[in-house]
Amino acid sequence: xxxxxxxxLGQVLIIEDDSIFVAQMQRAFKEANFTVAVAKSAxxxxxxxxxxxxxxxxxxxxxxxxxxxxxxxxxxxxMMLRHIPxxxxxxxxxxLEKIRSLNVAVDEYLVxxxxxxxxxxxxxxVLERNRSSLDANPLTRLPGNxxxxxxxxxxxxxxxxFVVGYADLNNFKAYNDKYGFSKGDEVIIYSxxxxxxxxxxxxxxxxxxxxxxGDDFIFICDYERGNDVCQFIAEAFDxxxxxxxxxxDREKGFIVVEDRRGVVSQFPFISVAIGxxxxxxxxxxxIGQVNHALTQLKKYAKSFQGSAFVRxxxxxxxxxxxxxxxxxxxxxxSKVLEKITDALGxxxxxxxxxxxxxxxxxxLFQPLLDMxxxxxxxxxxxxxGPQGTPLEYPDALFQTAxxxxxxxxxxxxxxxxxxxxxxxxxxxxxxxxxxxxxxLLEGNTIYREILEGPASRQGNLILELAGSHRASDSMDLxxxxxxxxxxxxxxxxxxxxxxxxxxxxxxxxxxxxxxxLDMLHFRxxxxxxxxRTEFTQVVGLIKQFGSKAIxxxxxxxxxxxxxxxxxxxxxxxxxxxxxAFPPVREKVK
Numbered sequence: 001x002x003x004x005x006x007x008x009l010g011q012v013l014i015i016e017d018d019s020i021f022v023a024q025m026q027r028a029f030k031e032a033n034f035t036v037a038v039a040k041s042a043x044x045x046x047x048x049x050x051x052x053x054x055x056x057x058x059x060x061x062x063x064x065x066x067x068x069x070x071x072x073x074x075x076x077x078x079m080m081l082r083h084i085p086x087x088x089x090x091x092x093x094x095x096l097e098k099i100r101s102l103n104v105a106v107d108e109y110l111v112x113x114x115x116x117x118x119x120x121x122x123x124x125x126v127l128e129r130n131r132s133s134l135d136a137n138p139l140t141r142l143p144g145n146x147x148x149x150x151x152x153x154x155x156x157x158x159x160x161x162f163v164v165g166y167a168d169l170n171n172f173k174a175y176n177d178k179y180g181f182s183k184g185d186e187v188i189i190y191s192x193x194x195x196x197x198x199x200x201x202x203x204x205x206x207x208x209x210x211x212x213x214g215d216d217f218i219f220i221c222d223y224e225r226g227n228d229v230c231q232f233i234a235e236a237f238d239x240x241x242x243x244x245x246x247x248x249d250r251e252k253g254f255i256v257v258e259d260r261r262g263v264v265s266q267f268p269f270i271s272v273a274i275g276x277x278x279x280x281x282x283x284x285x286x287i288g289q290v291n292h293a294l295t296q297l298k299k300y301a302k303s304f305q306g307s308a309f310v311r312x313x314x315x316x317x318x319x320x321x322x323x324x325x326x327x328x329x330x331x332x333x334s335k336v337l338e339k340i341t342d343a344l345g346x347x348x349x350x351x352x353x354x355x356x357x358x359x360x361x362x363x364l365f366q367p368l369l370d371m372x373x374x375x376x377x378x379x380x381x382x383x384x385g386p387q388g389t390p391l392e393y394p395d396a397l398f399q400t401a402x403x404x405x406x407x408x409x410x411x412x413x414x415x416x417x418x419x420x421x422x423x424x425x426x427x428x429x430x431x432x433x434x435x436x437x438x439x440l441l442e443g444n445t446i447y448r449e450i451l452e453g454p455a456s457r458q459g460n461l462i463l464e465l466a467g468s469h470r471a472s473d474s475m476d477l478x479x480x481x482x483x484x485x486x487x488x489x490x491x492x493x494x495x496x497x498x499x500x501x502x503x504x505x506x507x508x509x510x511x512x513x514x515x516x517l518d519m520l521h522f523r524x525x526x527x528x529x530x531x532r533t534e535f536t537q538v539v540g541l542i543k544q545f546g547s548k549a550i551x552x553x554x555x556x557x558x559x560x561x562x563x564x565x566x567x568x569x570x571x572x573x574x575x576x577x578x579x580a581f582p583p584v585r586e587k588v589k
Contacts, residue, residue: 010055012054015058017063042065053141057075058123072088073103076105084141140189143210144211145213152220156290161280163221165218166216166297167233171270175187177257195219226276231309233272235307237271242269275296275309276297310580361383362383363581364382364383371564371571415435465491491512492513511547515548517568519559524556548570551568
């Protein structure tokens with residue numbers, strides 16, 4: 001008989017210890033153009049499956065080391081294996097009753113004796129059904145796009161909290177260009193194993209791992225263990241990825257790649273960026289919203305050096321206010337103002353002194369996006385007080401400091417913390433760091449502290465004047481800002497500072513590099529003609545003096561579109577990404 005030249009229909013793993021029956025099935029599957037592997041025990045089966053996952057498993061319940069029913073149940077419980085179709089074979093009279101009593105999920109079953117032709121027909125049918133429903137990735141054997149969509153959709157609107165993670169590899173194209181696609185496939189398979197291991201370790205129940213394609217993966221896990229899963233992935237990836245580089249490149253810590261235009265560039269080792277969205281129960285109405293949030297968060301995560309993850313997660317208190325500085329950040333939210341008032345009444349200066357003395361400040365970053373290029377151009381450093389206390393959020397924290405005459409001490413602590421945390425970002429990205437007027441007017445303190453910061457940051461550092469209406473009309477403040485500009489620092493101010501009071505007088509001379517426009521004030525410019533006219537006039541004034549406008553607190557696509565139409569190219573807000581803690585990574589030794 002001529003050898004079949006057609007590609008095989010798939011790989012079958014036969015788990016059976018009866019040699020005669022195995023030989024019959026091997027012959028039948030090979031004649032039907034399948035490749036065949038055999039395992040004679042449950043132990044051998046698990047070894048073979050993890051080494052090379054098959055397209056189909058044919059399992060006889062009579063095995064020497066483990067009942068086939070229980071092996072089938074274990075296979076279907078395993079997240080990485082449960083998408084593999086399973087045909088169960090038995091000669092027991094109570095076969096169907098046993099399947100029901102043990103709640104064994106199988107794709108097909110046959111009771112012996114049967115014709116081999118029947119087995120071949122069922123095998124082809126179950127494979128076709130499985131491939132059309134799961135669309136498994138041929139490289140990693142993980143479920144593909146269709147299964148990913150269905151898995152997310154199945155959880156929407158159920159009222160049960162869960163998280164979805166989107167993992168993408170950084171610098172993978174450069175690796176492929178240098179070492180070839182076969183080596184790149186090894187990295188993809190390694191990535192799948194790391195992600196699977198993380199989810200299996202921290203969230204084995206009701207979880208999912210899928211392969212979108214290329215170097216993109218999706219996972220779903222328990223709401224409370226999402227950070228643990230991501231931290232495991234990031235640390236394991238950074239530890240393990242050097243093994244895929246030759247010794248000479250490992251010693252350098254980077255690779256040199258020439259692109260098609262002949263441009264030679266250095267690329268760090270491959271790392272993983274993870275965007276993770278949280279659904280507390282009914283946050284997302286459809287999968288499109290999940291996809292948009294995941295994409296934006298993943299872009300933010302890719303702005304860090306090395307492996308990192310960013311999570312979109314807000315507590316009940318945090319959901320009431322924007323993550324911004326100064327008393328003005330809570331405008332329009334009476335509930336937040338009530339919380340701040342309560343905080344001021346219950347927290348005395350002694351607690352604030354303890355925060356400063358013990359340096360109980362944590363740092364978050366929120367990205368600013370170039371809306372034309374659709375990429376992160378910089379980050380704004382934000383701070384929090386002790387978690388779960390009335391002084392957790394900056395509004396109450398700095399208002400308390402002002403009442404206690406401790407703004408400068410607190411501000412300097414925050415500046416140092418932000419400069420230190422910002423070292424995790426890629427070089428070249430801009431850092432916006434808030435400075436209160438009281439600190440600027442103090443004299444040389446601010447200059448010394450910033451100049452002692454990381455030298456690589458000075459060229460990309462933007463001093464942003466934090467909200468303080470008391471100082472907004474101070475002539476001394478404008479004089480100080482002018483001196484900072486003359487010293488080489490870039491300045492960012494809020495629009496009220498340059499469009500009212502002494503701002504209009506000093507704007508032509510000051511010419512700040514950036515002016516921030518609070519979109520809470522210009523909300524719904526797509527429907528409010530008066531607001532749109534005011535917005536256009538303010539943008540025109542900013543441009544007139546050579547400054548760049550930044551729209552902050554953007555939450556609407558329509559507002560972002562109209563802002564771009566008016567010539568604003570930089571945006572910041574929940575539309576793109578919420579603030580997140582910088583990643584904590586263990587250094588690769």
